[in-house]
Amino acid sequence: MDFVVDATLLVILAVTAVTILRVRNLFGAVMLAGIYSLVSAALFTTLDAVDVAFTEAAVGAGISTVLFLGTLALVGSDEKRPQHRPILPLLVVFITGGALIYGTLDLPDFGDPNAPAQLHLAPDFIEGSEEDIGIPNVVTSVLASYRGYDTMGETTVVFTALVAVLLLLARGRRPMRVWHEARGWISVWSDEELDPDLRTRPRDDAEGDGPEGGGDPAGDDDATTSTHDASPDPETPRG
Amino acid sequence: MDDKVILRVGAKILIPFILVFALYVQFHGDYGPGGGFQAGVIFAAGFILYALVYGLGNTLRVLPPWIPYLCSALGVLIFAGVGVVTLALGGEYLNYDVLAHDPEHGQHYGILLVEFGVLVTVFGVMVATFYAFAGRGRIES
Numbered sequence: 379m380d381f382v383v384d385a386t387l388l389v390i391l392a393v394t395a396v397t398i399l400r401v402r403n404l405f406g407a408v409m410l411a412g413i414y415s416l417v418s419a420a421l422f423t424t425l426d427a428v429d430v431a432f433t434e435a436a437v438g439a440g441i442s443t444v445l446f447l448g449t450l451a452l453v454g455s456d457e458k459r460p461q462h463r464p465i466l467p468l469l470v471v472f473i474t475g476g477a478l479i480y481g482t483l484d485l486p487d488f489g490d491p492n493a494p495a496q497l498h499l500a501p502d503f504i505e506g507s508e509e510d511i512g513i514p515n516v517v518t519s520v521l522a523s524y525r526g527y528d529t530m531g532e533t534t535v536v537f538t539a540l541v542a543v544l545l546l547l548a549r550g551r552r553p554m555r556v557w558h559e560a561r562g563w564i565s566v567w568s569d570e571e572l573d574p575d576l577r578t579r580p581r582d583d584a585e586g587d588g589p590e591g592g593g594d595p596a597g598d599d600d601a602t603t604s605t606h607d608a609s610p611d612p613e614t615p616r617g
Numbered sequence: 618m619d620d621k622v623i624l625r626v627g628a629k630i631l632i633p634f635i636l637v638f639a640l641y642v643q644f645h646g647d648y649g650p651g652g653g654f655q656a657g658v659i660f661a662a663g664f665i666l667y668a669l670v671y672g673l674g675n676t677l678r679v680l681p682p683w684i685p686y687l688c689s690a691l692g693v694l695i696f697a698g699v700g701v702v703t704l705a706l707g708g709e710y711l712n713y714d715v716l717a718h719d720p721e722h723g724q725h726y727g728i729l730l731v732e733f734g735v736l737v738t739v740f741g742v743m744v745a746t747f748y749a750f751a752g753r754g755r756i757e758s
């Protein structure tokens with residue numbers, strides 16, 4: 379019975395993957411990618427990896443689909459016809475895939491209780507989870523306690539990913555710090571502002587007087603200005 | 618989506634349950650599947666669903682961008698801070714045994730705190746990433 383379920387899920391996965399490659403409509407491809415994640419989650423569930431399945435369903439099928447759709451809203455949903463022949467990439471994929479399959483031949487059998495991974499630390503974790511930590515979910519005790527360093531690293535990686543996304547995607551001009559004879563170090567948005575007769579906040583002119591234009595108390599601050607620009611004013615239609 | 622009555626009403630019914638479910642996943646993570654990562658994503662999904670149905674503008678009013686930005690850094694700080702506290706109490710970094718008189722209770726507190734840190738960071742990062750993508754165009758049209 380297990381075999382039937384696993385085989386069915388794997389066939390669905392393979393069909394979905396090939397279909398993603400073949401569809402030219404990116405909207406369809408994104409939806410199929412979501413289905414791929416959902417089927418993967420089902421597969422993880424049959425492998426008793428419910429925590430992983432949970433994450434796959436929430437992140438893979440949920441959030442990343444939304445982010446893909448957000449991207450499609452910007453770039454359009456039709457893929458351009460490729461200009462090159464896919465022979466070289468195909469060759470690379472086959473060689474890499476062949477090397478990976480060759481590598482799996484040395485791995486222990488699937489579910490082998492005598493595999494090295496099951497003998498070294500896993501028994502300590504499984505027994506210690508109940509005795510040392512008192513938590514029935516071994517995944518949580520490994521993740522948060524036994525391997526707390528790793529999880530802290532992962533959390534930092536997630537945070538770093540956001541920093542990268544914001545550096546790439548958060549738009550808006552950044553102020554320059556310049557020395558002004560009368561006012562000392564100031565933040566300016568353009569050279570014209572160096573004339574003291576001009577307004578000190580040209581951003582208000584550029585953004586229009588939206589209903590929440592003055593709502594940000596730290597609007598002048600260098601650090602928050604770019605974040606303000608990254609989020610369009612709800613009432614002001616963007617050109 | 619002004620005319621999509623079913624979507625609007627459906628989302629309105631679902632969102633509170635999504636948020637509560639995220640908290641359940643968070644605090645039940647010791648006993649069942651789940652934990653900070655999943656809970657953070659689900660909590661963020663509640664807000665993202667709101668943004669998809671009711672528009673980005675309304676969402677920015679509920680949850681201004683500085684909140685997810687703050688959260689994404691705060692969670693890492695909580696996690697690392699627990700380690701500093703355990704150091705100060707005389708244990709190794711991130712050894713929760715010293716957090717309470719009974720080591721088992723200390724482990725419970727420690728796991729609860731670091732999982733909360735993970736929740737806060739993941740929630741902040743997911744919402745902020747969504748803002749970064751959606752803020753560049755008009756996804757709500």
